[in-house]
Amino acid sequence: MAAGNYQADIHNNDYEAEYRAKKLDARGLVNIDGRKLESLNGRWNFAPDLYDSCRRARWWSACQKTEKKAPGMNKPEDWDFEAWETMPVPSCWNMEKNEYLYFEASGIYTRTFNYYAQKKDERAFLFFEGASYAASVFLNGEYLGSHWGASTPFCVEISGSVQEFNRIIVTVDARRSPLRIPTDNTDWFNYGGLYRDVYLLRTGPAFIKDWFIRLVNGVEIRADISIEGGTAGLELEIPELNIREKLPVLDGKASLRLKASPHLWSPENPKLYDFTLKLAEGDAEDDSGGRIKDRIGFREICTRGEEIFLNGKKIFLKGICVHEDHFKLGKTTGEETIRETIRDLRELKGNYLRLAHYPHDRRFSRIASEEGVLLWEEVPVYWAVAFDNSETREDAENQLAELVIRDRNQAGVIIWSVGNENADTDSRLTFMSGLAKKARSLDDSRLISAACLINHEKLMIQDRLGEHLDIIGINEYYGWYDPDFEKLPKILNNSKPGKPVVICEFGAGARLGQRGTVDDLFTEDMQKRIYEQQTETFKTCAYIAGTSPWILYDFRCPRRLNRCQEGFNRKGLIDADRKSRKAAFYVMRKFYEDM
Numbered sequence: 001m002a003a004g005n006y007q008a009d010i011h012n013n014d015y016e017a018e019y020r021a022k023k024l025d026a027r028g029l030v031n032i033d034g035r036k037l038e039s040l041n042g043r044w045n046f047a048p049d050l051y052d053s054c055r056r057a058r059w060w061s062a063c064q065k066t067e068k069k070a071p072g073m074n075k076p077e078d079w080d081f082e083a084w085e086t087m088p089v090p091s092c093w094n095m096e097k098n099e100y101l102y103f104e105a106s107g108i109y110t111r112t113f114n115y116y117a118q119k120k121d122e123r124a125f126l127f128f129e130g131a132s133y134a135a136s137v138f139l140n141g142e143y144l145g146s147h148w149g150a151s152t153p154f155c156v157e158i159s160g161s162v163q164e165f166n167r168i169i170v171t172v173d174a175r176r177s178p179l180r181i182p183t184d185n186t187d188w189f190n191y192g193g194l195y196r197d198v199y200l201l202r203t204g205p206a207f208i209k210d211w212f213i214r215l216v217n218g219v220e221i222r223a224d225i226s227i228e229g230g231t232a233g234l235e236l237e238i239p240e241l242n243i244r245e246k247l248p249v250l251d252g253k254a255s256l257r258l259k260a261s262p263h264l265w266s267p268e269n270p271k272l273y274d275f276t277l278k279l280a281e282g283d284a285e286d287d288s289g290g291r292i293k294d295r296i297g298f299r300e301i302c303t304r305g306e307e308i309f310l311n312g313k314k315i316f317l318k319g320i321c322v323h324e325d326h327f328k329l330g331k332t333t334g335e336e337t338i339r340e341t342i343r344d345l346r347e348l349k350g351n352y353l354r355l356a357h358y359p360h361d362r363r364f365s366r367i368a369s370e371e372g373v374l375l376w377e378e379v380p381v382y383w384a385v386a387f388d389n390s391e392t393r394e395d396a397e398n399q400l401a402e403l404v405i406r407d408r409n410q411a412g413v414i415i416w417s418v419g420n421e422n423a424d425t426d427s428r429l430t431f432m433s434g435l436a437k438k439a440r441s442l443d444d445s446r447l448i449s450a451a452c453l454i455n456h457e458k459l460m461i462q463d464r465l466g467e468h469l470d471i472i473g474i475n476e477y478y479g480w481y482d483p484d485f486e487k488l489p490k491i492l493n494n495s496k497p498g499k500p501v502v503i504c505e506f507g508a509g510a511r512l513g514q515r516g517t518v519d520d521l522f523t524e525d526m527q528k529r530i531y532e533q534q535t536e537t538f539k540t541c542a543y544i545a546g547t548s549p550w551i552l553y554d555f556r557c558p559r560r561l562n563r564c565q566e567g568f569n570r571k572g573l574i575d576a577d578r579k580s581r582k583a584a585f586y587v588m589r590k591f592y593e594d595m
């Protein structure tokens, strides 16, 4: 029974319940590849909202119409959208203003836009490529839904709410929590904001929502397509392969199973085929969802024994890890930064990148597929996750589904990783083997892995999750965190993994330009020596099928506070300036070059 003087905006402690009720998640995710999109990027009005007042006091409900506040204002309200500062979308607020560098609360973004339907019965969606961490979306005074997860896309249909003149409000809450994926404790910087692109997407009453096209067992092209709205049928065309199939649609689904022998995609020859998906009633030029034109690569990745095979040929993954972290842009990235990263990988004589520890920008897997780079992609099930918490599990499964749905048509992606460095407990085994199963249910054409830890009591590779993985990832820092390097060869000799192992992290910290002896911490000399020891040892182990040292570039990290780190993790082979190579870079390059 509410008290007689109850006021929701100051007495309702469970105000968030309303915003948990409408989840924007993988079930509603539309695949936007190959479509015409209208950008909503630009400078939005912005205000830091430390007490989450916009949602607590429902400021968002006050803008059903075109409101222009006169100087005298309408009544003593506390919001003033048009008078606020502006913030670029996309951007991380941390990098836009010194006062916001460590801001980890909620930020309010708002802008207006006009909308005129271009077709009869047109449907419209707002599409967000990434908001860190939790976003709630409001349009014209209506709450549309909320999304959790800093690195995966989400969208919401606005057909019923969009008008000629519109005000959109998005609150983005960057607070960390022990119950999230990742938790409140990570080894990277917690950037906040609408840091990736925002689009308006238009479709017809019926449209192609999602598709998954791949080569299975090297001989069969499989396509599974989902369609929203009624349609008479669907056509799939791959002209270069003389494939033009009319597919029946049943309950919004269409599929193809066709024997074919396409030219296989590989790092040496990243062959991509043009394809078209078209609804029977979609006209030839309709790119609002009735017709999709994109490119697809066909390849086969599998393991046999302790080896990895690409298109039937044994491969060694010559890689390195990267964070989505830029000294000027934070977690926001773009085509130039991605291509520069690939150039640096090429200079390292690498063919593979571990995109740590969360889904990177959509463009990374597209550019990697164009350029012939193999990718490990990962969900941030990182360290001490609340494995017993059902909401945490739902969060992890949803972020995994959003990643797989977004990138499973990209030939460069070969591995889905379900997490990093988690203690081998019963609840973690249930949680992460469940994620491995979920990944396989969404994608029957890729390998599943995780970054596991060595059993340092038994000095061997032994992690129960391993039996649910195709590749066992191992993070080890012998020579650095454990100075007794001789343990590594012992461990490798003690272990019988029975499947391929990728050393997905090893390395050491070094401050660029700091020189000394091989025993001096944070010198380039010590880092170089450790790389020499590590790479020499890898050569003696037949079941190591790939390596991705930690890490290509120094990156911002609030836990790293000694005089050589000053808020950066210094294990990069290249300084945070993304230019200056350290001595160990050339050791790693020689290891790959000599293969």
Ligand code: GCU
Binding pocket: 187, 357, 420, 421, 475, 505, 550, 569, 571
């Ligand atoms: C761990 C972890 C990384 C971390 C690294 C380090 O292996 O996976 O996220 O940055 O070690 O200690 O530098």
